[in-house]
Amino acid sequence: MLKALKNILSPEQVSTNQTILQQHSKDESYHTPSLPDIVVFPMTTEEVSKIMKLAYQYKVPVVPFGRGSSLEGHVIPYNKGITIDFSLMNKVLEIKEEDFLVKVQPGVTRTQLNKELKKYGLFFSVDPGADATLGGMAATNASGTTSVRYGVMRDQVRDLEVVLGDGTVIHTGNLAAKSSSGLHLNGLFVGSEGTLGCFTELTLRVYGIPEYVMAARASFPTVHDAVSAVVGILSAGIPIARVELIDEQSMKQANLFSETDYQEVPTLFMEFHGNEAGLKQDVEFMKEIVADYRCQGIEFETDQAELNRLWEARHNLAYAYIHGYPGKKLMVTDVCLPISELAGAIEHAREELEKFGLPGGIVGHVGDGNFHALLMIDVTSQEEIKKADKFNESIVLYALERGGTCTGEHGVGVGKQKYQEKEHGAALMVMEKIKRALDPDNLLNPNKIMKLTD
Amino acid sequence: MLKALKNILSPEQVSTNQTILQQHSKDESYHTPSLPDIVVFPMTTEEVSKIMKLAYQYKVPVVPFGRGSSLEGHVIPYNKGITIDFSLMNKVLEIKEEDFLVKVQPGVTRTQLNKELKKYGLFFSVDPGADATLGGMAATNASGTTSVRYGVMRDQVRDLEVVLGDGTVIHTGNLAAKSSSGLHLNGLFVGSEGTLGCFTELTLRVYGIPEYVMAARASFPTVHDAVSAVVGILSAGIPIARVELIDEQSMKQANLFSETDYQEVPTLFMEFHGNEAGLKQDVEFMKEIVADYRCQGIEFETDQAELNRLWEARHNLAYAYIHGYPGKKLMVTDVCLPISELAGAIEHAREELEKFGLPGGIVGHVGDGNFHALLMIDVTSQEEIKKADKFNESIVLYALERGGTCTGEHGVGVGKQKYQEKEHGAALMVMEKIKRALDPDNLLNPNKIMKLTD
Known part of the structure; x- marks a missing residue:
């Protein structure tokens, strides 16, 4: 070979x-x-x-x-x-400004793409924190801070060039904004984690850089108040572009790592995109709403440097934890629930963290109903791995019982396989049939998402 | 049996x-x-x-x-x-206001749903004109006038209950706003036209009725100017909620049928959703843009009765043609292209209409790059059917050569099957494998989308 x-x-x-x-x-x-x-x-x-x-x-x-x-x-x-x-396949192949489309090779990273797009007044919206490749992001259906406004990776993929298991090259979509032609392969291949084929080219939707951007940091006495405020903002139809929850523990970690001096209480980092007049009206309304949920203070930013500092602190949080616990490894839970269930789920997660005596914080893309508990675990201790695993399971079961999913954006890999049957029931059999039909010898990233047994 | x-x-x-x-x-x-x-x-x-x-x-x-x-x-x-x-399965089962979700049976029609939702200040966004059932709309991945802002049917489906060919009941999704768990079945089943299973329950995303709605009717000397103006509006990032092109012939037909007295020139029907301050700024900007494209006049409406009259005239257009040509039957082309190719495609369609000597008009969801030529044909004349078919083919090939699709929203059924191989190439084989894996005896709406030959 x-x-x-x-x-x-x-x-x-x-x-x-x-x-x-x-x-x-x-x-x-x-x-x-x-x-x-x-x-x-x-x-x-x-x-x-x-x-x-x-x-x-x-x-x-x-x-x-x-x-x-x-x-x-x-x-x-x-x-x-x-x-x-795919690191050598890292070229931005074409930018079609008028169509808000870009064609890239799979090894292009999101910051590389955004640097290129900036020259055209455009940006790529999906922002998972890590500087992942776009091929990888499509493979896991990644999302992140902006999906509350712009959608997840699957919403941005207009077409994929895919090499199938036998070497056949196909295209899963086309360049039109919508289509009802044939079975929808775009959506199926996005999130397939390499189990159905390898992506060799991606055509992605991009957006114009908004005319006006305003960010806000709002502090609350409890996580519950912060999450309830988000539900209030969404219910009012305010088109928020980002809304991130960072709990007390995580604010501490962020301050330590990013040398910021933010107040160490449950905080929402928010961002609004639009035109100036519209945003001002939206923000006035938003201020009234958060006040109803005991907001203790709110700071606004329109300055680009301050905006960058804010989001950098958020993006560096995982690294802040890794740095703060040398020798330990990161485990991140990733459930997503209907927003009406989110406050309860986060409260439950916090209680479980205390119960298991695990150090960690909670952050979340709360506009989507998605949150992460960040745990630092000692992988040399079987007992600690087991404890963390039990904790994760408890979080997942809570979500599944309430119409949620075991993974909002990280994907299944091997870590979430044990929940697939509980989450999908008989639908898992349909997924298996599709996998077997397209990869009969089980050679494409075998035993990821699901384990096939003959 | x-x-x-x-x-x-x-x-x-x-x-x-x-x-x-x-x-x-x-x-x-x-x-x-x-x-x-x-x-x-x-x-x-x-x-x-x-x-x-x-x-x-x-x-x-x-x-x-x-x-x-x-x-x-x-x-x-x-x-x-x-x-x-499915007409007896026509109940709205649950409205989850906080989650912006609704659970319905497949026989509920969109106007029935919207009537129910209005009580909660909510609306369902997909509007294909016809008062179709939601099950049918999911089966064809329908869209319509509002998809430029809110997306197509596939974007609204959070979960489907599906009965498979062997009677097994599955759920294709969950209630969370996003998920990276398992292969994405929601997207695959939406648009499957009954070839993979029957939908028995749908959980759909709904939206808050916008605070402020403003509509406009803008007249242009040519279709080309009107389409170019739309590209200009979209490029400027103005969040338009609806933008429909109606050509001269169709304006005539609309006036005849709906007893309106709109000017009989190429016209854009537009709608903007948002807050008042933001919309006013957007609309000022929009007025400058359309002026650059020789807009001959623009009329604004915020009055609900006038808004309804406008959209009714648009929605009744197909019926207006059917009424105007008694004894003939409707054929509607449905290509969708990258927006940069739309003006050329519509010009080409108009030329072909003249060339074939077919009576008909052109309308379009131009914000999506989707347009329809509405033809009235005498189905007793093989010659006329052949001519209309040739015309359709010419429109489709033009679109496919430019990265478009043979059907933006109507689906394949039997009418668009002959273009599937040209459009999808080797990907058609993947679709066939999936169909065979899930319906080995080819009993589910057989020979729709694709004809399986053994």
Whole structure:
């Protein structure tokens, strides 16, 4: 197989170097690393197709790899085989300004894309915090701080070029804003975590940079008040572009790491996009609403440097925790619930954290009903892993019982597999049938999302 | 089979009456009618499941039926068998105000739902013109005048209860605003036109009725100017909620039918939703933009009665044509293109109409890049059908060559099947594999979207 790969790729595109293998053995989470046999670095769709044809012929598993910023072990090659690293396919291929579309290779990162788009007065909306690749973000249906306004990754994907397991190259969509033609493959392939094929090109929707941006930081006596205020803002139809909850513990961690001096109480970081007159009216209304929920103080920012400082502090939170607990590894819960259930779910999570005696904080994309408990765990202690796992399970079951999902944006990988049957019931069988129909030998990122048993 | 059905349903729920069969033999289009063998009227999911189990056992085709307002022959049972009419499953089951969600049975129509929602200050956004059922709208991924702002049917579906071919009941989603759990079945089942299962319950996203609504009618010397103005408005980031193009011929037809006296020139019907201050700023900006595109006059409306009159004239256009050409039948083209290609496509369509000497007008959801040529054809004349077909083909090929789709919102049914291979290429094989995996005996609305050949 190695020899066959070296026939179709140049020597520096095929590696069995230990350091390279190790770099591709893990993601940013607590999941146990495992080495691939070979790492390849294709530069074109044609090369990916050739690699897939070989893997199909030799029955070797294939794992696509972006930046390794996944949080549920998605890219860890537990079945060995070939890891396809897309870092050399990192070009922004086309910007169609008038159509608000951009065509990129899968290895382009979101900050790289936004730097390019800025020249055109455009931006790409999905912002998961990590500087992930767009291929990886599509593979997990990533979202983040702005999805309350602009939607998740799946909402931005107009077309994917996908190399299937047998090397066939397909397009899942087209460039039109909407279509009712054929079965909808775009939505199916987004979030498929490499289990149905490898993405080699993405056509994505982008937006004009808003005319006017205003941010606010609002402090509350309790997390419950903060979440209730968000429900109030959404119910009033105020088109908020970002609304992040950061609890007391996380504000402390943020201040330590980002050298900010924000008040260490439950806080909402908010952002509003629109025209000046409209925003001023919206913000006046919003001030009245948060006052009803015992808001203790609200600070506004329109200055770009201050805006950046605010969101940087938010984005660095995971790293702030990692820094604050040297030697420990990050576990992040990721449930999403109907917004009416969110306050209760966060309260429950806080109680469980205390009960299990686990250090950690809670942050959330509360406009979507999505929150994360950030836990720092000692992965050398089986007892601590078990405890964290029990905690995660308790959070997930609470969400599933209330119409929620076990993962709002991180995906299933290996970490959320045990909840798939409970969440999807008989629908899991439909997913399995689709997987088997498109990947009969189970070679595409095998045993991720679901484990197939014959 | 009939006997078996009568065992599980009450007598009035099973019909072989000729009038009933005839009512279920056609849709609103020019496609040739064909009778089902039996029509059933289930009242519960359990009954649908029992019907499907029987059909599976006896290998009898099943066609789901809403109101018969489809335009590409979707509901015509060319393979005979059972038609499941969902008109008795027409209850709004639950309104979750705080979550902006509503749970309905598939036979609820959109006007019925909106009447109910109005009591809560909410509305359902998808507006295809016809008073279709929500089950049918999900089955074709319908959209319409408001999708430029609120998205298409697929964007509103949070969860579907689906009865599969073997009678198994699944849920394709959950109640959370976003999820990265498992393969995304919601998106796949929406737009599947009854070929993967029958919808028995839908959970849909709804919106707050906007604080302030303003409509405008803008006249232009040419269709090209009107479309270019729309591109200008969208590029400026003005959040328009509706923007409809109505050409000269269609304005004439609208005036005749709706007894309006609008100027008979290419016209944009627009609507803006938001807060008063924001809209006023947007509209000022919009006025400057349309002036650049030789806008000859613009009239504003904020009065609800006038707003209704405007949109009624737009919605009645198809009926206006049907009325204007007694004895003829409606054929509607439905391509959607990247917006930068729209002006050229409409010009091309107008030229082709003249070339073929076909009477008809052009209207369009131009904010999405979607337009319709409305043709009245004499279905007793093979020559005229052929001509109309050639015209349609020319429109479709123009769109496909420019990254567009053969159907923006009406779906494939039987009318757009011949373009599926050209549009989807190798991806059509993926769709076929999914269809075969979920419906191995090809009993679910067989030979719609694609014809399976063994």
